[in-house]
Amino acid sequence: MKFKIFSAIIIAKAMTFLLRLSGSGGTSLPGKAAMAVKADLLSYLSKDVRTILITGTNGKTTTARIISEILRKSGKTYFENKSGANLISGITAAFALNSTSFGKIKSEFAVIECDEAAFKTVGKHINASIVVVTNLFRDQLDRYGEITHALNSIIDGIRSSPNAALILNSDDSLSYSIKGLVPNRTYLFGINSPPYGLDADFISDAPYCIKCKSRYEYDFRTYAHLGGFRCPGCGYRRESPDYSADEISLGSSFSEALFSLKGDSIRAKVAIPGAYNIYNALAAAAAAGELGLRPELIIDGISTFRSGFGRMEVLDLEGISIHMILVKNPAGLNQVINFLANDPVRKILVMILNDRHADGTDISWIWDANFEKISAAADIFPRIILSGTRAVELLLRFKYAGLDTAAIKTTGSYQDVISEAMGQNTERLPVYILPTYTAMFDFRKALSRKYKIKKFWK
Amino acid sequence: MDELRICHLYPDLLNLYGDRGNICALRNRLEWRGIRAIVSEVPSGTAFSASGHDIVFIGGGQDFEQEVLLNDLSGEKTRLIKEAVESGVVFLAICGGYQLLGTHYTTHEGLQYDFTGIMDIHTIGDKKRMIGDYMFDMDNGGKPLRIAGFENHSGKTYLGEGIRPLGKIIRGFGNNGADGTEGARYRNVFCSYSHGPLLPKNPSLCDILLETALKRRYGDYSLSKLDDSIEQRASELIVKRLS
Numbered sequence: 001m002k003f004k005i006f007s008a009i010i011i012a013k014a015m016t017f018l019l020r021l022s023g024s025g026g027t028s029l030p031g032k033a034a035m036a037v038k039a040d041l042l043s044y045l046s047k048d049v050r051t052i053l054i055t056g057t058n059g060k061t062t063t064a065r066i067i068s069e070i071l072r073k074s075g076k077t078y079f080e081n082k083s084g085a086n087l088i089s090g091i092t093a094a095f096a097l098n099s100t101s102f103g104k105i106k107s108e109f110a111v112i113e114c115d116e117a118a119f120k121t122v123g124k125h126i127n128a129s130i131v132v133v134t135n136l137f138r139d140q141l142d143r144y145g146e147i148t149h150a151l152n153s154i155i156d157g158i159r160s161s162p163n164a165a166l167i168l169n170s171d172d173s174l175s176y177s178i179k180g181l182v183p184n185r186t187y188l189f190g191i192n193s194p195p196y197g198l199d200a201d202f203i204s205d206a207p208y209c210i211k212c213k214s215r216y217e218y219d220f221r222t223y224a225h226l227g228g229f230r231c232p233g234c235g236y237r238r239e240s241p242d243y244s245a246d247e248i249s250l251g252s253s254f255s256e257a258l259f260s261l262k263g264d265s266i267r268a269k270v271a272i273p274g275a276y277n278i279y280n281a282l283a284a285a286a287a288a289g290e291l292g293l294r295p296e297l298i299i300d301g302i303s304t305f306r307s308g309f310g311r312m313e314v315l316d317l318e319g320i321s322i323h324m325i326l327v328k329n330p331a332g333l334n335q336v337i338n339f340l341a342n343d344p345v346r347k348i349l350v351m352i353l354n355d356r357h358a359d360g361t362d363i364s365w366i367w368d369a370n371f372e373k374i375s376a377a378a379d380i381f382p383r384i385i386l387s388g389t390r391a392v393e394l395l396l397r398f399k400y401a402g403l404d405t406a407a408i409k410t411t412g413s414y415q416d417v418i419s420e421a422m423g424q425n426t427e428r429l430p431v432y433i434l435p436t437y438t439a440m441f442d443f444r445k446a447l448s449r450k451y452k453i454k455k456f457w458k
Numbered sequence: 459m460d461e462l463r464i465c466h467l468y469p470d471l472l473n474l475y476g477d478r479g480n481i482c483a484l485r486n487r488l489e490w491r492g493i494r495a496i497v498s499e500v501p502s503g504t505a506f507s508a509s510g511h512d513i514v515f516i517g518g519g520q521d522f523e524q525e526v527l528l529n530d531l532s533g534e535k536t537r538l539i540k541e542a543v544e545s546g547v548v549f550l551a552i553c554g555g556y557q558l559l560g561t562h563y564t565t566h567e568g569l570q571y572d573f574t575g576i577m578d579i580h581t582i583g584d585k586k587r588m589i590g591d592y593m594f595d596m597d598n599g600g601k602p603l604r605i606a607g608f609e610n611h612s613g614k615t616y617l618g619e620g621i622r623p624l625g626k627i628i629r630g631f632g633n634n635g636a637d638g639t640e641g642a643r644y645r646n647v648f649c650s651y652s653h654g655p656l657l658p659k660n661p662s663l664c665d666i667l668l669e670t671a672l673k674r675r676y677g678d679y680s681l682s683k684l685d686d687s688i689e690q691r692a693s694e695l696i697v698k699r700l701s
């Protein structure tokens with residue numbers, strides 16, 4: 001028994017070491033190998049560490065990183081799983097790598113983001129202290145088929161953590177519906193007044209009541225189906241959140257809001273821009289609050305948190321600021337488009353659309369994103385560059401959004417993207433890169449090769 | 459100025475990924491030719507006019523909302539949609555929208571839902587989803603039109619007497635993965651499993667729909683040519699991958 005645990009951990013550690021030597025950062029293989037030796041390794045390793053599980057469609061990585069930042073500021077020890085390594089194999093590997101060879105975890109906390117479809121499986125192994133559900137949107141229908149599939153996976157996964165504090169989004173009628181279906185004590189986060197300038201887009205993933213299928217009415221909307229929903233049929237409605245934001249003002253590099261953390265009101269900055277990141281900050285604040293961390297430290301973490309892996313990360317290369325924002329579904333992309341089109345700074349826009357398995361092979365969702373907004377603000381987008389395996393489909397989308405396709409550069413080569421965006425950027429305009437999942441990794445490789453950056457991600 | 463009235467039927471229920479792209483193509487390809495496009499939305503709970511539209515688009519949906527849809531159709535809406543179909547209004551119906559024009563849907567557990575019965579087709583649910591890029595040759599008066607798309611459905615559809623398929627499967631599953639047919643044709647109704655941006659990527663099909671509707675409204679009509687080089691490149695990428 002002990003020997004199996006020992007071997008499984010050693011295998012995971014050795015394989016990770018070898019993979020790193022060969023220049024690959026993958027953690028899925030070591031996790032799989034360790035599980036082949038001991039299938040429930042994760043149960044064993046996680047039993048003595050306070051685990052915060054973060055799931056949901058959008059904002060998992062950013063929320064996890066803000067929680068880590070608050071833990072760091074509070075002087076706590078913790079480890080995280082790598083962004084994207086959020087299935088059972090990657091999560092098992094993260095625990096193995098942060099354990100001694102005899103299965104003792106050295107940190108007090110584990111901050112773990114978990115894919116919503118994998119939550120059912122991962123949740124079984126972990127008796128978490130906190131479970132955060134950021135939100136639920138339709139995402140990659142080729143994997144799930146139905147949005148309720150993800151919801152049921154999350155509910156199943158929570159059942160092994162009956163003592164965990166459950167953190168839910170009060171503005172999201174889908175994930176908020178989990179309250180009451182599980183015995184957990186539940187705390188809510190939400191935005192009380194819609195951020196100025198943020199016009200609700202038309203796409204709603206959930207126009208009909210999840211309980212009785214009447215059409216929701218809204219007191220206000222923040223974006224997509226999020227907001228002050230109420231059902232005229234059965235009375236299901238948004239509840240006032242425990243952790244909330246009001247009086248929001250959005251800027252091009254940060255936002256400000258009046259935060260209320262279970263009654264403590266503090267005006268503060270969120271150091272990453274975009275209204276959707278206010279939700280991520282609130283989700284993190286709620287998790288940290290329920291861990292018993294002090295409001296000043298929570299606010300300090302939110303105000304100084306900078307980057308997530310590919311999520312609104314800023315690099316400075318030869319005096320040009322490069323922003324990379326992962327896009328994967330229309331709800332998320334619309335938020336990014338809102339941010340880019342409302343910020344009056346002229347910018348170079350790069351979008352990279354791949355349709356590999358990890359990106360989702362169905363790219364139809366780009367037709368639901370509101371590129372017409374970019375077209376309406378065309379003068380602040382003097383150069384647009386499109387790339388990826390489905391660059392031509394993007395070009396077609398931009399054409400039907402009303403953009404002048406003759407002025408758009410389409411190329412399959414990342415070197416060409418870099419020289420168009422950087423080399424010919426004499427005005428040093430900021431560059432915004434919107435990649436899908438695999439494109440994010442590939443493009444970072446191309447950037448680091450070109451600029452001889454050894455390792456610019458943790 | 460000539461015009462066409464385009465109706466997006468059930469945009470609140472039947473709006474799976476990319477369905478909006480078809481409305482976008484219909485509108486743009488009219489406007490680029492100086493023809494006015496009047497787009498209206500008819501969500502559930504609002505009245506449908508049998509004579510108020512030249513083209514009706516119905517997209518695909520999730521199972522969760524099917525009940526809402528069936529309730530809404532149980533009123534006089536089914537009769538009005540049927541009246542529009544029989545009077546020659548152009549319809550483009552995709553996936554769930556296609557299925558609901560048929561007589562019924564039987565789930566894989568054997569539960570039967572009755573649909574509108576406007577066309578003699580029916581669908582049987584399966585556990586296995588038929589997903590992926592696919593292509594078919596659409597029957598187009600002798601010269602087949604190659605259509606590239608993306609299918610994602612678990613229902614298998616079978617055509618009754620008097621219903622022609624929209625085309626013949628070249629790669630992929632189509633109606634049921636067995637008989638080599640894809641989609642359906644009846645009066646001026648065009649049905650397909652190609653969800654997402656079918657029309658932007660297949661502009662000839664879009665123009666067939668527009669021309670059919672314009673002829674019905676204005677008599678003899680021929681559309682001017684547009685530069686479709688980007689559309690062709692997007693479509694050819696899929697054709698090449700599947701070949």
Ligand SMILES: [Zn+2]
Nearest residue numbers: 209212231234
């Ligand atoms: Zn209700």
